Amino acid sequence: MITKDQRVDPLPEQFSSYEEAAEFWDAHDTTDYLDALQPVTVQAEFRRRHFEVEIDKDVLFVLRERARRTGVPVSRLASDMLRRQIAAAA
Secondary structure (H helix, E strand, C coil): CCCCCCCCCCCCCCCCCHHHHHHHHHHCCHHHHHHHCCCCCCCCCCCCCCCCCCCCHHHHHHHHHHHHHHCCCHHHHHHHHHHHHHHHHC
16 A cells, blocks of 8 residues: 555556556555546356365376366366265265
């Protein structure tokens, strides 16, 4: 945040690229530009939830290799395998 003795760089009207915008915001604090911000209304609909599960490194390597061979994401393969295991145990 800028103190009384510091000057704020002007906010560009637009950026020529995402990289230029990223460089600007990496070097500046958004709270120094509150007068330029506009409130927006956002509605979000979450369709899927993701959970983190710790697994052993060797299991991950096997999952990755099998997923690569079958052409599916690791998360999908792991979910499918867990579903089958749960169904078999029921």
